[in-house]
Amino acid sequence: MGRWRLSRRKLLFLSLLCTSLLLFLHLPTSPHHFSSFSQSSSLCLSRLHRISWTHSSPPAWSWDKSETCHFRRFSGKYASEILRDAWILAAGDSQARLVVLALLRLLMEPSEVSTIEPDLFRRHSDYQITLPDKGIKVDFIWAPYESNITQLLRDIRLTRRYPDVLILGSGLWHMLHITNPALYGTVLAEIKQMAESLVEPSGSLHSHMFWLGLPKLINSKLNTEEKKEKMTGNMLEAYNKEVNWRGMSKESGGPFTLLDIGLLTRGCGPLCTLDGMHYDGAVYDAAVNIMLNSMLIDSQ
Template identity: 85%
Template sequence: MGRWRLSRRKLLFLCVLCTSLLLFLHLPTSPHHFSLSPSSTLCLSRFHRISWTHSPPPAWSWAKSENCYFRRFSRKHASELLRGAWILAAGDSQARLVVLALLRLLLDPTEVSTVEPDLFRRHSDYHITLPDRGIKVDFLWAPYESNITWLLRDIQHTRHYPDLLILGSGLWHMLHITNPSLYGTALTEIKQEAVSLLEPSGSLHPHMFWLGLPKLVNSKLNTEEKKEKMTGNMLEAYNWEVKWRGMPKGSSGPFMLLDIGLLTRGCGPLCTLDGMHYDGAVYDAAVNIMLNSMLIESQ
Protein backbone atom coordinates (compact mmCIF):
# COMPACT_ATOMS: atom_id res chain seq x y z
CA MET A 1 0.00 0.00 0.00
CA GLY A 2 1.40 3.39 -0.95
CA ARG A 3 2.00 6.05 1.65
CA TRP A 4 -1.07 7.99 2.62
CA ARG A 5 -1.09 11.70 1.93
CA LEU A 6 -3.99 14.12 1.81
CA SER A 7 -3.90 16.21 -1.34
CA ARG A 8 -5.03 19.81 -1.19
CA ARG A 9 -7.94 18.94 -3.45
CA LYS A 10 -9.10 16.21 -1.08
CA LEU A 11 -8.63 18.47 1.93
CA LEU A 12 -10.70 21.26 0.41
CA PHE A 13 -13.35 18.69 -0.42
CA LEU A 14 -13.35 17.55 3.19
CA CYS A 15 -13.63 21.12 4.42
CA VAL A 16 -16.81 21.57 2.40
CA LEU A 17 -18.22 18.25 3.59
CA CYS A 18 -17.42 19.08 7.21
CA THR A 19 -19.05 22.51 6.96
CA SER A 20 -15.83 24.48 6.71
CA LEU A 21 -14.17 22.83 9.66
CA LEU A 22 -10.80 24.08 8.48
CA LEU A 23 -9.46 25.87 5.41
CA PHE A 24 -6.42 25.07 3.30
CA LEU A 25 -5.26 22.03 5.20
CA HIS A 26 -2.14 20.03 4.49
CA LEU A 27 -0.91 17.08 6.50
CA PRO A 28 2.72 17.64 7.51
CA THR A 29 5.26 14.87 7.12
CA SER A 30 5.73 14.62 10.87
CA PRO A 31 3.38 15.34 13.78
CA HIS A 32 6.51 16.21 15.77
CA HIS A 33 6.74 19.47 13.79
CA PHE A 34 3.15 20.66 14.08
CA SER A 35 2.92 24.40 14.47
CA LEU A 36 -0.52 25.11 15.87
CA SER A 37 -2.11 28.52 15.94
CA PRO A 38 -3.48 29.74 19.29
CA SER A 39 -7.03 29.01 18.15
CA SER A 40 -6.07 25.47 17.11
CA THR A 41 -4.39 24.84 20.45
CA LEU A 42 -7.51 26.09 22.22
CA CYS A 43 -9.71 23.73 20.20
CA LEU A 44 -7.42 20.78 20.92
CA SER A 45 -7.99 21.42 24.61
CA ARG A 46 -11.77 21.27 24.11
CA PHE A 47 -12.08 17.98 22.24
CA HIS A 48 -13.38 16.06 25.23
CA ARG A 49 -16.13 18.52 26.12
CA ILE A 50 -18.90 16.06 25.40
CA SER A 51 -22.54 16.23 26.46
CA TRP A 52 -24.32 12.96 27.25
CA THR A 53 -27.93 11.85 27.30
CA HIS A 54 -28.65 8.64 29.18
CA SER A 55 -32.09 7.56 28.00
CA PRO A 56 -31.21 4.23 26.39
CA PRO A 57 -29.19 3.94 24.33
CA PRO A 58 -26.66 6.52 25.60
CA ALA A 59 -25.85 9.27 23.13
CA TRP A 60 -23.31 12.06 22.95
CA SER A 61 -22.91 15.41 21.26
CA TRP A 62 -20.26 18.10 21.18
CA ALA A 63 -20.70 20.70 23.88
CA LYS A 64 -20.96 24.19 22.42
CA SER A 65 -17.50 25.71 22.13
CA GLU A 66 -16.85 29.17 20.74
CA ASN A 67 -14.76 29.17 17.52
CA CYS A 68 -14.34 25.37 17.55
CA TYR A 69 -16.51 23.68 14.94
CA PHE A 70 -16.23 19.98 15.68
CA ARG A 71 -18.28 17.64 13.52
CA ARG A 72 -19.42 14.06 13.80
CA PHE A 73 -18.04 12.15 10.85
CA SER A 74 -20.30 10.26 8.50
CA ARG A 75 -19.18 7.07 6.78
CA LYS A 76 -18.57 9.03 3.59
CA HIS A 77 -16.48 11.72 5.29
CA ALA A 78 -14.42 9.25 7.33
CA SER A 79 -13.79 7.10 4.27
CA GLU A 80 -12.58 10.09 2.30
CA LEU A 81 -10.28 11.27 5.09
CA LEU A 82 -8.75 7.83 5.61
CA ARG A 83 -8.62 6.73 1.97
CA GLY A 84 -5.37 4.88 1.33
CA ALA A 85 -4.38 4.81 5.01
CA TRP A 86 -2.79 2.06 7.08
CA ILE A 87 -4.28 2.18 10.57
CA LEU A 88 -2.46 0.21 13.26
CA ALA A 89 -3.93 -0.25 16.74
CA ALA A 90 -2.23 -2.18 19.52
CA GLY A 91 -3.18 -2.74 23.11
CA ASP A 92 -5.78 -4.43 25.27
CA SER A 93 -9.56 -4.64 25.06
CA GLN A 94 -9.97 -0.85 25.09
CA ALA A 95 -7.95 -0.58 21.87
CA ARG A 96 -10.03 -3.40 20.40
CA LEU A 97 -13.22 -1.46 21.19
CA VAL A 98 -11.85 1.66 19.51
CA VAL A 99 -11.12 -0.41 16.39
CA LEU A 100 -14.69 -1.72 16.49
CA ALA A 101 -16.00 1.85 16.70
CA LEU A 102 -13.85 2.83 13.72
CA LEU A 103 -15.13 -0.11 11.68
CA ARG A 104 -18.70 0.75 12.62
CA LEU A 105 -18.05 4.18 11.15
CA LEU A 106 -16.42 2.87 7.96
CA LEU A 107 -18.69 -0.11 7.25
CA ASP A 108 -22.42 -0.60 6.95
CA PRO A 109 -24.16 -2.55 9.76
CA THR A 110 -24.34 -5.83 7.84
CA GLU A 111 -20.61 -5.73 7.18
CA VAL A 112 -19.88 -4.98 10.85
CA SER A 113 -21.93 -7.99 11.95
CA THR A 114 -19.73 -10.25 9.83
CA VAL A 115 -16.38 -8.88 11.04
CA GLU A 116 -17.19 -8.44 14.75
CA PRO A 117 -16.87 -12.14 15.71
CA ASP A 118 -13.35 -12.30 14.25
CA LEU A 119 -12.35 -9.01 15.84
CA PHE A 120 -13.39 -10.24 19.28
CA ARG A 121 -11.67 -13.60 19.29
CA ARG A 122 -10.13 -13.73 22.72
CA HIS A 123 -6.53 -12.50 22.94
CA SER A 124 -6.05 -12.49 19.16
CA ASP A 125 -4.85 -10.15 16.44
CA TYR A 126 -7.18 -8.90 13.73
CA HIS A 127 -6.63 -7.63 10.18
CA ILE A 128 -8.97 -6.22 7.57
CA THR A 129 -8.59 -4.36 4.28
CA LEU A 130 -11.20 -2.24 2.55
CA PRO A 131 -10.04 -2.50 -1.09
CA ASP A 132 -12.54 -0.01 -2.48
CA ARG A 133 -10.96 2.72 -0.31
CA GLY A 134 -7.44 1.37 0.04
CA ILE A 135 -7.80 1.32 3.83
CA LYS A 136 -5.97 -1.28 5.90
CA VAL A 137 -6.77 -1.78 9.60
CA ASP A 138 -4.61 -3.96 11.86
CA PHE A 139 -5.23 -4.68 15.53
CA LEU A 140 -2.45 -6.34 17.52
CA TRP A 141 -3.20 -7.88 20.90
CA ALA A 142 -0.62 -6.19 23.12
CA PRO A 143 -1.86 -6.22 26.73
CA TYR A 144 1.50 -5.39 28.30
CA GLU A 145 3.64 -2.32 27.78
CA SER A 146 6.61 -4.41 26.65
CA ASN A 147 4.47 -5.68 23.74
CA ILE A 148 3.99 -2.10 22.57
CA THR A 149 7.66 -1.22 23.07
CA TRP A 150 8.74 -4.10 20.83
CA LEU A 151 6.14 -3.12 18.24
CA LEU A 152 7.52 0.42 18.06
CA ARG A 153 11.07 -0.91 17.75
CA ASP A 154 9.97 -3.13 14.90
CA ILE A 155 8.36 -0.17 13.12
CA GLN A 156 11.54 1.83 13.53
CA HIS A 157 13.68 -1.06 12.28
CA THR A 158 11.60 -1.75 9.18
CA ARG A 159 10.71 1.93 8.59
CA HIS A 160 7.29 0.69 7.56
CA TYR A 161 5.27 3.42 9.20
CA PRO A 162 1.50 3.26 9.68
CA ASP A 163 -0.38 6.45 8.93
CA LEU A 164 -2.41 6.28 12.12
CA LEU A 165 -1.11 4.60 15.28
CA ILE A 166 -3.48 3.95 18.21
CA LEU A 167 -1.91 2.53 21.38
CA GLY A 168 -3.03 1.89 24.93
CA SER A 169 -2.33 -0.37 27.89
CA GLY A 170 -2.51 -0.52 31.66
CA LEU A 171 -5.46 -2.68 32.63
CA TRP A 172 -3.49 -5.94 32.51
CA HIS A 173 -0.58 -4.35 34.34
CA MET A 174 -2.93 -3.11 37.04
CA LEU A 175 -4.49 -6.55 37.46
CA HIS A 176 -1.46 -8.84 37.14
CA ILE A 177 1.46 -6.67 38.34
CA THR A 178 -0.32 -3.98 40.38
CA ASN A 179 2.61 -1.58 40.65
CA PRO A 180 2.16 1.99 39.35
CA SER A 181 5.87 2.76 39.51
CA LEU A 182 6.77 -0.20 37.29
CA TYR A 183 3.97 0.84 34.94
CA GLY A 184 5.49 4.30 34.74
CA THR A 185 8.92 2.88 33.96
CA ALA A 186 7.40 0.85 31.13
CA LEU A 187 5.65 3.96 29.81
CA THR A 188 8.98 5.78 29.69
CA GLU A 189 10.34 3.09 27.37
CA ILE A 190 7.27 3.39 25.14
CA LYS A 191 7.68 7.16 25.01
CA GLN A 192 11.35 6.87 24.05
CA GLU A 193 10.56 4.51 21.21
CA ALA A 194 7.66 6.67 20.01
CA VAL A 195 9.82 9.78 19.97
CA SER A 196 12.43 7.88 17.97
CA LEU A 197 9.83 7.36 15.23
CA LEU A 198 9.72 11.11 14.78
CA GLU A 199 13.42 11.73 14.50
CA PRO A 200 14.57 10.58 11.02
CA SER A 201 14.34 13.54 8.68
CA GLY A 202 12.66 13.14 5.34
CA SER A 203 10.40 10.34 6.56
CA LEU A 204 6.65 10.13 6.87
CA HIS A 205 5.49 9.54 10.42
CA PRO A 206 2.19 8.40 11.89
CA HIS A 207 -0.37 10.38 13.78
CA MET A 208 -0.04 8.80 17.23
CA PHE A 209 -2.77 8.47 19.87
CA TRP A 210 -2.65 7.08 23.39
CA LEU A 211 -5.80 5.64 24.98
CA GLY A 212 -6.41 6.70 28.56
CA LEU A 213 -7.68 4.14 31.07
CA PRO A 214 -11.45 3.87 31.55
CA LYS A 215 -13.28 4.74 34.74
CA LEU A 216 -13.51 1.51 36.73
CA VAL A 217 -16.80 0.78 38.50
CA ASN A 218 -15.47 -1.47 41.24
CA SER A 219 -18.83 -2.94 42.29
CA LYS A 220 -19.43 -4.20 38.73
CA LEU A 221 -16.03 -5.82 38.14
CA ASN A 222 -16.62 -9.50 37.46
CA THR A 223 -14.00 -11.19 39.65
CA GLU A 224 -12.95 -10.75 43.25
CA GLU A 225 -9.33 -10.32 42.14
CA LYS A 226 -10.31 -7.36 39.96
CA LYS A 227 -12.32 -5.80 42.79
CA GLU A 228 -9.36 -6.17 45.14
CA LYS A 229 -6.66 -4.84 42.82
CA MET A 230 -8.38 -2.45 40.41
CA THR A 231 -9.50 0.14 42.92
CA GLY A 232 -10.14 3.83 42.46
CA ASN A 233 -6.87 4.71 44.20
CA MET A 234 -4.93 2.34 41.99
CA LEU A 235 -6.55 3.77 38.87
CA GLU A 236 -5.64 7.28 40.00
CA ALA A 237 -2.01 6.21 40.53
CA TYR A 238 -1.82 4.66 37.07
CA ASN A 239 -3.34 7.76 35.46
CA TRP A 240 -0.84 9.93 37.30
CA GLU A 241 2.02 7.91 35.79
CA VAL A 242 0.74 8.62 32.28
CA LYS A 243 0.89 12.36 32.91
CA TRP A 244 4.06 12.40 35.03
CA ARG A 245 5.97 10.33 32.46
CA GLY A 246 5.00 12.87 29.80
CA MET A 247 3.07 10.66 27.42
CA PRO A 248 0.48 13.21 26.14
CA LYS A 249 1.40 16.14 23.89
CA GLY A 250 0.23 18.54 26.58
CA SER A 251 3.11 17.19 28.68
CA SER A 252 5.59 17.45 25.76
CA GLY A 253 4.93 13.83 24.84
CA PRO A 254 4.47 12.33 21.38
CA PHE A 255 0.85 11.18 21.79
CA MET A 256 -2.49 12.89 21.45
CA LEU A 257 -4.40 11.59 24.48
CA LEU A 258 -7.81 10.07 23.83
CA ASP A 259 -9.16 10.47 27.34
CA ILE A 260 -11.27 7.34 27.70
CA GLY A 261 -11.42 8.01 31.43
CA LEU A 262 -13.14 11.35 30.94
CA LEU A 263 -15.51 9.93 28.32
CA THR A 264 -16.48 6.96 30.51
CA ARG A 265 -17.07 9.22 33.52
CA GLY A 266 -19.33 11.34 31.33
CA CYS A 267 -21.30 8.36 30.11
CA GLY A 268 -21.54 7.07 33.67
CA PRO A 269 -21.85 3.69 35.43
CA LEU A 270 -25.06 2.81 33.59
CA CYS A 271 -22.96 2.60 30.40
CA THR A 272 -21.00 -0.44 31.58
CA LEU A 273 -22.06 -3.97 32.48
CA ASP A 274 -18.73 -5.25 33.81
CA GLY A 275 -17.29 -2.03 35.27
CA MET A 276 -14.52 -1.83 32.67
CA HIS A 277 -15.88 -2.03 29.12
CA TYR A 278 -18.39 0.60 28.10
CA ASP A 279 -21.18 1.21 25.61
CA GLY A 280 -20.11 1.73 22.01
CA ALA A 281 -21.07 5.40 22.21
CA VAL A 282 -17.96 6.04 24.34
CA TYR A 283 -15.62 4.66 21.70
CA ASP A 284 -17.56 6.33 18.88
CA ALA A 285 -16.90 9.64 20.62
CA ALA A 286 -13.20 8.75 20.91
CA VAL A 287 -12.98 7.99 17.18
CA ASN A 288 -14.63 11.29 16.28
CA ILE A 289 -12.26 13.16 18.60
CA MET A 290 -9.35 11.41 16.89
CA LEU A 291 -10.50 12.30 13.36
CA ASN A 292 -11.25 15.91 14.28
CA SER A 293 -7.85 16.26 15.94
CA MET A 294 -6.12 15.00 12.80
CA LEU A 295 -7.77 17.78 10.83
CA ILE A 296 -7.02 20.51 13.35
CA GLU A 297 -3.39 19.44 13.82
CA SER A 298 -3.01 19.63 10.06
CA GLN A 299 -3.99 23.31 9.95
Protein backbone atom coordinates in the same frame (compact mmCIF):
# COMPACT_ATOMS: atom_id res chain seq x y z
CA MET B 1 5.41 3.71 2.04
CA GLY B 2 2.96 4.68 4.76
CA ARG B 3 4.80 7.93 5.39
CA TRP B 4 4.69 8.85 1.70
CA ARG B 5 0.93 8.36 1.69
CA LEU B 6 0.53 10.42 4.83
CA SER B 7 2.50 13.33 3.40
CA ARG B 8 0.48 13.20 0.18
CA ARG B 9 -2.76 13.07 2.10
CA LYS B 10 -1.70 16.05 4.18
CA LEU B 11 -1.35 18.06 0.98
CA LEU B 12 -4.83 16.93 0.00
CA PHE B 13 -6.10 18.05 3.40
CA LEU B 14 -4.59 21.46 2.83
CA SER B 15 -6.07 21.87 -0.62
CA LEU B 16 -9.53 20.40 0.06
CA LEU B 17 -10.19 21.31 3.68
CA CYS B 18 -8.36 24.57 4.37
CA THR B 19 -11.39 26.66 3.47
CA SER B 20 -13.77 24.63 5.63
CA LEU B 21 -11.39 24.68 8.59
CA LEU B 22 -10.95 28.43 8.33
CA LEU B 23 -14.71 28.77 8.52
CA PHE B 24 -14.76 26.17 11.29
CA LEU B 25 -12.35 28.33 13.28
CA HIS B 26 -14.01 31.64 12.27
CA LEU B 27 -10.76 33.14 11.03
CA PRO B 28 -9.96 35.41 8.07
CA THR B 29 -7.76 33.99 5.32
CA SER B 30 -5.14 36.71 4.98
CA PRO B 31 -1.54 35.61 5.70
CA HIS B 32 -0.96 37.91 8.66
CA HIS B 33 -3.59 35.98 10.58
CA PHE B 34 -1.68 32.71 10.32
CA SER B 35 -0.37 32.97 13.88
CA SER B 36 -3.90 33.50 15.16
CA PHE B 37 -5.02 30.48 13.09
CA SER B 38 -2.34 28.32 14.71
CA GLN B 39 -3.30 29.45 18.20
CA SER B 40 -6.98 28.78 17.54
CA SER B 41 -6.13 25.32 16.20
CA SER B 42 -4.32 24.53 19.46
CA LEU B 43 -7.25 25.90 21.44
CA CYS B 44 -9.71 23.68 19.57
CA LEU B 45 -7.49 20.64 20.05
CA SER B 46 -7.61 21.25 23.79
CA ARG B 47 -11.41 21.35 23.71
CA LEU B 48 -12.06 18.15 21.78
CA HIS B 49 -13.13 16.22 24.88
CA ARG B 50 -15.79 18.72 25.97
CA ILE B 51 -18.70 16.37 25.38
CA SER B 52 -22.21 16.31 26.80
CA TRP B 53 -24.07 13.06 27.42
CA THR B 54 -27.74 12.18 27.20
CA HIS B 55 -28.40 9.30 29.57
CA SER B 56 -30.86 7.52 27.35
CA SER B 57 -30.90 3.94 26.13
CA PRO B 58 -28.65 3.72 24.23
CA PRO B 59 -26.64 6.69 25.55
CA ALA B 60 -26.02 9.59 23.18
CA TRP B 61 -23.33 12.24 23.05
CA SER B 62 -22.70 15.63 21.45
CA TRP B 63 -20.11 18.33 21.75
CA ASP B 64 -20.89 20.95 24.36
CA LYS B 65 -23.33 23.49 22.88
CA SER B 66 -21.25 26.33 24.30
CA GLU B 67 -18.29 25.11 22.25
CA THR B 68 -17.18 27.56 19.50
CA CYS B 69 -15.00 25.20 17.48
CA HIS B 70 -17.91 23.45 15.73
CA PHE B 71 -16.37 20.00 15.60
CA ARG B 72 -17.57 17.58 12.96
CA ARG B 73 -19.61 14.46 13.72
CA PHE B 74 -18.24 12.21 10.99
CA SER B 75 -20.34 10.30 8.53
CA GLY B 76 -19.00 7.03 7.15
CA LYS B 77 -18.49 8.63 3.75
CA TYR B 78 -16.47 11.56 5.05
CA ALA B 79 -14.42 9.39 7.40
CA SER B 80 -13.61 7.12 4.45
CA GLU B 81 -12.34 10.09 2.46
CA ILE B 82 -10.15 11.29 5.31
CA LEU B 83 -8.66 7.82 5.79
CA ARG B 84 -8.50 6.76 2.14
CA ASP B 85 -5.35 4.70 1.38
CA ALA B 86 -4.37 4.74 5.06
CA TRP B 87 -2.92 1.98 7.18
CA ILE B 88 -4.39 2.15 10.70
CA LEU B 89 -2.58 0.13 13.35
CA ALA B 90 -4.07 -0.28 16.83
CA ALA B 91 -2.38 -2.22 19.61
CA GLY B 92 -3.36 -2.78 23.19
CA ASP B 93 -5.97 -4.50 25.31
CA SER B 94 -9.76 -4.69 25.06
CA GLN B 95 -10.13 -0.89 25.09
CA ALA B 96 -8.11 -0.65 21.87
CA ARG B 97 -10.19 -3.46 20.39
CA LEU B 98 -13.39 -1.53 21.17
CA VAL B 99 -11.98 1.59 19.48
CA VAL B 100 -11.25 -0.50 16.38
CA LEU B 101 -14.82 -1.80 16.45
CA ALA B 102 -16.16 1.76 16.66
CA LEU B 103 -13.99 2.77 13.70
CA LEU B 104 -15.19 -0.18 11.61
CA ARG B 105 -18.81 0.61 12.51
CA LEU B 106 -18.22 4.05 11.05
CA LEU B 107 -16.53 2.81 7.88
CA MET B 108 -18.69 -0.26 7.14
CA GLU B 109 -22.35 -1.16 6.78
CA PRO B 110 -23.98 -2.66 9.91
CA SER B 111 -24.52 -6.00 8.17
CA GLU B 112 -20.81 -6.14 7.30
CA VAL B 113 -19.75 -5.35 10.86
CA SER B 114 -21.95 -8.09 12.29
CA THR B 115 -20.16 -10.67 10.16
CA ILE B 116 -16.65 -9.63 11.24
CA GLU B 117 -17.34 -9.02 14.96
CA PRO B 118 -16.81 -12.66 16.04
CA ASP B 119 -13.34 -12.70 14.49
CA LEU B 120 -12.45 -9.26 15.86
CA PHE B 121 -13.41 -10.34 19.38
CA ARG B 122 -11.78 -13.76 19.34
CA ARG B 123 -10.14 -13.93 22.76
CA HIS B 124 -6.56 -12.66 23.00
CA SER B 125 -6.06 -12.60 19.23
CA ASP B 126 -4.85 -10.24 16.52
CA TYR B 127 -7.16 -9.09 13.75
CA GLN B 128 -6.73 -7.45 10.37
CA ILE B 129 -9.06 -6.30 7.63
CA THR B 130 -8.71 -4.46 4.33
CA LEU B 131 -11.51 -2.36 2.85
CA PRO B 132 -10.59 -2.51 -0.86
CA ASP B 133 -13.15 0.03 -2.04
CA LYS B 134 -11.67 2.60 0.34
CA GLY B 135 -8.03 1.52 0.23
CA ILE B 136 -8.05 1.34 4.04
CA LYS B 137 -6.18 -1.32 6.00
CA VAL B 138 -6.89 -1.82 9.72
CA ASP B 139 -4.72 -3.99 11.96
CA PHE B 140 -5.36 -4.78 15.61
CA ILE B 141 -2.50 -6.29 17.61
CA TRP B 142 -3.35 -7.91 20.95
CA ALA B 143 -0.81 -6.23 23.22
CA PRO B 144 -2.09 -6.28 26.82
CA TYR B 145 1.28 -5.50 28.40
CA GLU B 146 3.51 -2.51 27.77
CA SER B 147 6.36 -4.85 26.77
CA ASN B 148 4.18 -6.03 23.87
CA ILE B 149 3.90 -2.43 22.69
CA THR B 150 7.63 -1.75 22.94
CA GLN B 151 8.26 -4.84 20.82
CA LEU B 152 5.76 -3.61 18.25
CA LEU B 153 7.51 -0.23 18.07
CA ARG B 154 10.87 -1.97 17.63
CA ASP B 155 9.42 -3.98 14.74
CA ILE B 156 8.09 -0.81 13.10
CA ARG B 157 11.49 0.83 13.38
CA LEU B 158 13.32 -2.23 12.03
CA THR B 159 11.01 -2.82 9.06
CA ARG B 160 10.50 0.92 8.35
CA ARG B 161 6.84 0.17 7.63
CA TYR B 162 5.13 3.09 9.27
CA PRO B 163 1.37 3.18 9.83
CA ASP B 164 -0.48 6.35 8.96
CA VAL B 165 -2.47 6.18 12.18
CA LEU B 166 -1.07 4.50 15.30
CA ILE B 167 -3.40 3.89 18.26
CA LEU B 168 -1.82 2.48 21.43
CA GLY B 169 -3.01 1.87 24.95
CA SER B 170 -2.45 -0.42 27.90
CA GLY B 171 -2.50 -0.52 31.67
CA LEU B 172 -5.48 -2.65 32.71
CA TRP B 173 -3.57 -5.93 32.60
CA HIS B 174 -0.59 -4.36 34.32
CA MET B 175 -2.87 -3.05 37.06
CA LEU B 176 -4.46 -6.48 37.56
CA HIS B 177 -1.49 -8.82 37.21
CA ILE B 178 1.51 -6.69 38.27
CA THR B 179 -0.12 -3.92 40.34
CA ASN B 180 2.88 -1.59 40.42
CA PRO B 181 2.29 2.00 39.18
CA ALA B 182 5.97 2.96 39.34
CA LEU B 183 6.98 0.02 37.15
CA TYR B 184 4.16 0.90 34.75
CA GLY B 185 5.56 4.42 34.52
CA THR B 186 9.06 3.14 33.78
CA VAL B 187 7.81 1.18 30.79
CA LEU B 188 5.68 4.13 29.64
CA ALA B 189 8.86 6.22 29.49
CA GLU B 190 10.40 3.60 27.21
CA ILE B 191 7.31 3.60 24.97
CA LYS B 192 7.45 7.39 24.76
CA GLN B 193 11.14 7.34 23.80
CA MET B 194 10.61 4.70 21.14
CA ALA B 195 7.58 6.48 19.68
CA GLU B 196 9.56 9.70 19.46
CA SER B 197 12.29 7.86 17.57
CA LEU B 198 9.78 7.02 14.83
CA VAL B 199 9.28 10.69 14.04
CA GLU B 200 11.70 12.04 11.47
CA PRO B 201 13.86 14.96 12.65
CA SER B 202 12.16 17.35 10.24
CA GLY B 203 8.79 16.57 11.82
CA SER B 204 7.19 16.81 8.38
CA LEU B 205 6.52 13.10 7.94
CA HIS B 206 5.04 11.20 10.84
CA SER B 207 2.15 9.04 11.83
CA HIS B 208 -0.79 10.43 13.72
CA MET B 209 -0.15 8.76 17.09
CA PHE B 210 -2.78 8.34 19.79
CA TRP B 211 -2.64 7.06 23.35
CA LEU B 212 -5.79 5.59 24.94
CA GLY B 213 -6.40 6.69 28.50
CA LEU B 214 -7.65 4.16 31.05
CA PRO B 215 -11.42 3.88 31.55
CA LYS B 216 -13.22 4.78 34.74
CA LEU B 217 -13.45 1.57 36.79
CA ILE B 218 -16.70 0.86 38.65
CA ASN B 219 -15.34 -1.38 41.40
CA SER B 220 -18.70 -2.82 42.49
CA LYS B 221 -19.38 -4.04 38.94
CA LEU B 222 -16.02 -5.73 38.31
CA ASN B 223 -16.64 -9.40 37.65
CA THR B 224 -13.98 -11.10 39.79
CA GLU B 225 -12.85 -10.67 43.39
CA GLU B 226 -9.25 -10.23 42.22
CA LYS B 227 -10.27 -7.28 40.06
CA LYS B 228 -12.23 -5.72 42.91
CA GLU B 229 -9.23 -6.10 45.23
CA LYS B 230 -6.56 -4.76 42.87
CA MET B 231 -8.33 -2.40 40.46
CA THR B 232 -9.43 0.19 43.00
CA GLY B 233 -10.04 3.88 42.52
CA ASN B 234 -6.75 4.72 44.25
CA MET B 235 -4.82 2.33 42.01
CA LEU B 236 -6.46 3.77 38.89
CA GLU B 237 -5.49 7.26 40.02
CA ALA B 238 -1.89 6.16 40.57
CA TYR B 239 -1.71 4.64 37.07
CA ASN B 240 -3.21 7.77 35.50
CA LYS B 241 -0.65 9.91 37.33
CA GLU B 242 2.13 7.91 35.70
CA VAL B 243 0.73 8.73 32.24
CA ASN B 244 0.80 12.42 33.17
CA TRP B 245 4.19 12.36 34.88
CA ARG B 246 5.85 10.52 32.01
CA GLY B 247 4.65 13.16 29.52
CA MET B 248 2.99 10.80 27.07
CA SER B 249 0.59 13.35 25.56
CA LYS B 250 1.40 16.28 23.31
CA GLU B 251 0.10 18.63 25.98
CA SER B 252 2.91 17.33 28.20
CA GLY B 253 5.51 17.47 25.44
CA GLY B 254 5.07 13.85 24.33
CA PRO B 255 4.41 12.31 20.92
CA PHE B 256 0.80 11.16 21.47
CA THR B 257 -2.57 12.82 21.19
CA LEU B 258 -4.49 11.58 24.23
CA LEU B 259 -7.86 9.95 23.64
CA ASP B 260 -9.15 10.39 27.17
CA ILE B 261 -11.27 7.28 27.63
CA GLY B 262 -11.36 8.01 31.36
CA LEU B 263 -13.06 11.36 30.83
CA LEU B 264 -15.48 9.89 28.27
CA THR B 265 -16.44 6.97 30.52
CA ARG B 266 -16.97 9.27 33.52
CA GLY B 267 -19.24 11.39 31.34
CA CYS B 268 -21.24 8.41 30.13
CA GLY B 269 -21.53 7.14 33.70
CA PRO B 270 -22.03 3.84 35.55
CA LEU B 271 -25.16 2.95 33.57
CA CYS B 272 -22.98 2.70 30.44
CA THR B 273 -21.11 -0.38 31.66
CA LEU B 274 -22.17 -3.87 32.70
CA ASP B 275 -18.83 -5.11 33.99
CA GLY B 276 -17.35 -1.86 35.34
CA MET B 277 -14.59 -1.77 32.72
CA HIS B 278 -15.98 -2.05 29.19
CA TYR B 279 -18.46 0.63 28.16
CA ASP B 280 -21.26 1.22 25.68
CA GLY B 281 -20.21 1.69 22.06
CA ALA B 282 -21.13 5.39 22.25
CA VAL B 283 -17.98 6.01 24.35
CA TYR B 284 -15.70 4.57 21.67
CA ASP B 285 -17.67 6.25 18.88
CA ALA B 286 -16.95 9.57 20.61
CA ALA B 287 -13.26 8.63 20.86
CA VAL B 288 -13.08 7.88 17.12
CA ASN B 289 -14.72 11.21 16.26
CA ILE B 290 -12.29 13.03 18.57
CA MET B 291 -9.43 11.23 16.81
CA LEU B 292 -10.61 12.17 13.33
CA ASN B 293 -11.22 15.81 14.27
CA SER B 294 -7.76 16.05 15.81
CA MET B 295 -6.26 14.64 12.61
CA LEU B 296 -8.07 17.27 10.59
CA ILE B 297 -6.80 20.10 12.78
CA ASP B 298 -3.30 18.66 13.18
CA SER B 299 -2.89 18.30 9.41
CA GLN B 300 -2.98 22.06 9.11
